[in-house]
Amino acid sequence: MLAYIVRRLGGMLLVMLIVAAVVFMIARVVPGDPAAVMLGAAATPEDIAALRTRMGLDQPLLVQFVIYLKQILSFDLGDSIFLNRPVTQALAERAELTTSLTLMSVGIAVAIGTPIGIISAVYRGRTLDQATVAFAMLAASVPSFWIGLTLIKYLAVDLPWFPVAGYGPPEATFLERLHHLVLPAIALGIPNSALILRFTRTSMLDVLGEDYVRTARAKGLPPKVVILKHALRNAMIPILTVIGLTTAVMIAGAIVTETVFGLPGVGNLIVSAVLRRDYPVIQGALLVVSGLYVLINLAVDLLYAVVDPRVRY
Amino acid sequence: MRTLSKILFTTALFGTAVTMAITPAAAQQAAKGSVITVATIGEPPTLDPVGVTADLVSVITQHMFETLYTFDREWKVIPLVASAMPTLSADGKSYTIPLRTGVKFHDGSTMTADDVVASLERWTKVSPRGKTTASVIESITAKNGSVVIALKEPFAPLISLLAMNNGAAAIMPKSVIDGANPVKSFIGTGPYKLLEHKPDQYIRVTRFDGYVSPEGPANGYGGKREAKIEEVRFVPVPNATTRVEGMVAGQYGFADSLPAEMLPRIKGASGVTPVVVKPFGFPLMIMNSKAGTFANQAVRQAVLAALGPSDMLTAAFGDPSFFALEGSIYAPGTNFYDADSAKGYNQNNPKKAADMLKAAGYKNEPVRIMTSMQYDFLYKMSLVAQAQLQQAGFNVDLQVLDWATLIQRRGNEKEWDAFFTYHTFVPEPSLITFVNPSYPGWWDTSEKKAALAKFNTEMDPAKRKALWAEIQKLFYTQVPTIKVGEFYNLAAATAKLKGYVPMPWPFFWNAELAN
Numbered sequence: 001m002l003a004y005i006v007r008r009l010g011g012m013l014l015v016m017l018i019v020a021a022v023v024f025m026i027a028r029v030v031p032g033d034p035a036a037v038m039l040g041a042a043a044t045p046e047d048i049a050a051l052r053t054r055m056g057l058d059q060p061l062l063v064q065f066v067i068y069l070k071q072i073l074s075f076d077l078g079d080s081i082f083l084n085r086p087v088t089q090a091l092a093e094r095a096e097l098t099t100s101l102t103l104m105s106v107g108i109a110v111a112i113g114t115p116i117g118i119i120s121a122v123y124r125g126r127t128l129d130q131a132t133v134a135f136a137m138l139a140a141s142v143p144s145f146w147i148g149l150t151l152i153k154y155l156a157v158d159l160p161w162f163p164v165a166g167y168g169p170p171e172a173t174f175l176e177r178l179h180h181l182v183l184p185a186i187a188l189g190i191p192n193s194a195l196i197l198r199f200t201r202t203s204m205l206d207v208l209g210e211d212y213v214r215t216a217r218a219k220g221l222p223p224k225v226v227i228l229k230h231a232l233r234n235a236m237i238p239i240l241t242v243i244g245l246t247t248a249v250m251i252a253g254a255i256v257t258e259t260v261f262g263l264p265g266v267g268n269l270i271v272s273a274v275l276r277r278d279y280p281v282i283q284g285a286l287l288v289v290s291g292l293y294v295l296i297n298l299a300v301d302l303l304y305a306v307v308d309p310r311v312r313y
Numbered sequence: 314m315r316t317l318s319k320i321l322f323t324t325a326l327f328g329t330a331v332t333m334a335i336t337p338a339a340a341q342q343a344a345k346g347s348v349i350t351v352a353t354i355g356e357p358p359t360l361d362p363v364g365v366t367a368d369l370v371s372v373i374t375q376h377m378f379e380t381l382y383t384f385d386r387e388w389k390v391i392p393l394v395a396s397a398m399p400t401l402s403a404d405g406k407s408y409t410i411p412l413r414t415g416v417k418f419h420d421g422s423t424m425t426a427d428d429v430v431a432s433l434e435r436w437t438k439v440s441p442r443g444k445t446t447a448s449v450i451e452s453i454t455a456k457n458g459s460v461v462i463a464l465k466e467p468f469a470p471l472i473s474l475l476a477m478n479n480g481a482a483a484i485m486p487k488s489v490i491d492g493a494n495p496v497k498s499f500i501g502t503g504p505y506k507l508l509e510h511k512p513d514q515y516i517r518v519t520r521f522d523g524y525v526s527p528e529g530p531a532n533g534y535g536g537k538r539e540a541k542i543e544e545v546r547f548v549p550v551p552n553a554t555t556r557v558e559g560m561v562a563g564q565y566g567f568a569d570s571l572p573a574e575m576l577p578r579i580k581g582a583s584g585v586t587p588v589v590v591k592p593f594g595f596p597l598m599i600m601n602s603k604a605g606t607f608a609n610q611a612v613r614q615a616v617l618a619a620l621g622p623s624d625m626l627t628a629a630f631g632d633p634s635f636f637a638l639e640g641s642i643y644a645p646g647t648n649f650y651d652a653d654s655a656k657g658y659n660q661n662n663p664k665k666a667a668d669m670l671k672a673a674g675y676k677n678e679p680v681r682i683m684t685s686m687q688y689d690f691l692y693k694m695s696l697v698a699q700a701q702l703q704q705a706g707f708n709v710d711l712q713v714l715d716w717a718t719l720i721q722r723r724g725n726e727k728e729w730d731a732f733f734t735y736h737t738f739v740p741e742p743s744l745i746t747f748v749n750p751s752y753p754g755w756w757d758t759s760e761k762k763a764a765l766a767k768f769n770t771e772m773d774p775a776k777r778k779a780l781w782a783e784i785q786k787l788f789y790t791q792v793p794t795i796k797v798g799e800f801y802n803l804a805a806a807t808a809k810l811k812g813y814v815p816m817p818w819p820f821f822w823n824a825e826l827a828n
Binding site for chain 2: 036039046047082083093163164165259261268275276
């Protein structure tokens with residue numbers, strides 16, 4: 001297994017190098033200029049050109065790319081043009097929020113999606129199954145920003161149980177900050193639960209038709225043991241895959257929800273950086289996110305061996 | 314099923330525990346009572362007000378930094394860090410500005426004339442407004458506790474330029490300015506000092522105990538300044554609906570730049586007061602006078618004939634109480650208002666425009682008009698403009714870009730024919746962007762140059778008003794830009810906020826929070 005992990009991590013370095021090059025090129029091919037954004041509406045072309053020189057943006061692209069590669073190889077993601085701090089610090093400041101939000105929303109998605117998916121498969125074709133399928137369709141098709149605004153209206157304004165937005169005042173404790181994440185986590189978790197629900201249902205249906213499940217039933221095992229031990233464990237690989245992908249996507253993909261709830265997460269950081277053309281932040285954040293994406297996929301692959309002893313590395 | 318019940322029970326228990334845990338802190342916050350949370354439209358690009366003209370930067374930094382002069386509620390220039398209005402030499406080329414004594418910086422040091430000289434010199438090098446002024450400045454020197462600005466020629470807008478809070482001539486310690494561009498620490502003389510900045514999360518400014526206020530009653534941005542609220546916390550909330558709901562729920566004490574259609578929601582909420590700021594700004598369609606189809610003045614005149622700002626404003630703002638059909642660059646009630654020289658506004662006459670186009674020799678060349686969805690009202694009015702221009706026979710290529718791309722492209726005269734933007738109210742006409750010949754659009758005809766030179770060198774306010782009317786007449790003859798109208802800003806404040814004075818750049822000194 002160790003050799004497998006080392007091989008995967010080696011491949012990850014190659015992936016990240018490609019990501020670094022692609023992101024660098026895309027950021028600069030897209031029109032727009034950080035100097036112009038920074039100086040505001042009244043800036044003249046001369047002002048913008050002077051600031052570009054000061055920021056080193058007037059250097060040839062190849063020179064800029066070599067500087068960038070040197071930085072990466074020395075584990076330096078550079079300094080943000082706008083935030084007045086290193087990119088690593090900007091990412092570290094958002095890590096707590098993004099990690100908490102991702103875990104909470106994945107938790108909600110799994111808590112809703114997996115049990116309902118199992119119930120749906122067990123009661124296949126019955127009213128309960130049709131109801132869950134309808135729920136999955138609805139949850140998948142309602143946009144998360146609408147869910148977010150509805151939750152704000154009813155659970156933060158009409159019933160003031162939760163804060164409307166933000167990540168808490170500076171003096172907030174960790175628990176209070178988590179309280180700020182409950183509504184965004186629900187808004188993110190519901191659409192993702194639909195995906196997990198559908199995968200769980202399909203995967204369970206496949207397994208429930210297998211001979212060994214029939215044998216288990218014939219042996220007189222209680223339905224709970226048949227479903228949760230014999231069927232679910234064997235159905236877990238596709239479910240784990242989709243949970244892993246959902247987790248990876250949520251790290252930087254919670255942009256709309258973060259905007260609605262005014263949350264300073266990694267998604268928000270990337271979108272702001274794109275709008276401001278803050279090249280070092282775009283490059284650094286996407287590099288880190290793609291690294292995490294690869295790592296999460298690796299973790300999911302390793303988990304396969306845990307749930308299914310037939311899988312070996 | 315029992316497992317599911319357990320999960321649901323645990324979740325409910327956790328939710329209750331979290332809700333209970335939050336209550337004491339919320340109660341503490343309310344009890345403190347001297348912190349106001351201000352929901353802004355986003356994160357400012359910098360906290361240095363000198364190099365940029367972004368309004369958001371001005372709103373925040375005006376609490377920390379001060380300028381020599383500022384504006385009263387009637388937009389007249391009054392002293393701030395200066396102790397009096399300047400003494401002008403007989404030839405109008407030398408301004409002696411006396412300074413208040415004992416003014417403290419946030420680092421505890423006392424402001425000197427050398428600090429002011431260093432700040433003004435930095436302003437002439439870094440600020441878009443300062444750079445415009447640099448060409449007429451001969452020298453800036455300290456003399457007996459005053460500052461003397463010697464000019465190459467009389468320049469009437471100088472004091473207004475020194476009073477602006479964006480691209481501001483902010484006074485900072487010389488030690489902060491020396492060798493640092495951009496500045497690394499944000500030390501001013503304002504009633505609030507920077508406490509903490511967490512990008513995309515909050516900017517905290519707190520009462521500066523060593524603050525030395527100007528004399529006299531509070532008046533607009535000037536007069537007595539007192540930080541009655543202990544801390545002002547600026548929180549970026551990009552989503553306008555969230556800003557409104559945050560106000561309604563009592564999470565924010567003030568929310569800026571709200572959509573006009575949200576007014577009923579704000580009015581219907583208890584404990585929230587709507588704030589409408591008039592005058593606030595004017596949308597513009599800037600045309601490229603330097604290159605392309607609109608370089609032809611006759612074609613630009615056809616644009617003026619074709620457009621109907623009435624429809625454009627209605628599409629953009631909806632509620633008529635948030636806009637005004639006004640062709641004068643300055644709105645009624647302001648010093649430079651002049652309706653007579655604004656003839657030609659709001660024609661919406663496609664037939665006349667079509668005839669003018671034919672006479673101008675227009676051959677159906679595509680006209681590239683840039684707009685952006687990042688400013689919803691600009692996007693909506695550009696759609697109406699597109700339809701009205703097409704009706705008159707223009708071949709319109711409406712390019713919807715993100716704002717960063719738009720402001721980059723507008724620097725290259727070959728890439729566009731017109732773009733939509735807006736201008737916040739400025740009290741001095743020479744501060745208006747399109748008056749500057751370097752500003753994209755490049756309105757720089759010999760007639761305008763001569764008229765502007767006369768206006769800038771005339772010191773008599775009454776004569777300046779008449780000279781501005783001449784420039785406005787040229788504006789409607791040469792049509793470098795279309796002024797679409799006036800629009801107002803909707804903000805909301807908690808009913809607890811007392812003594813707040815609505816102005817285009819909201820400020821919170823002298824205001825207080827009632828218990």
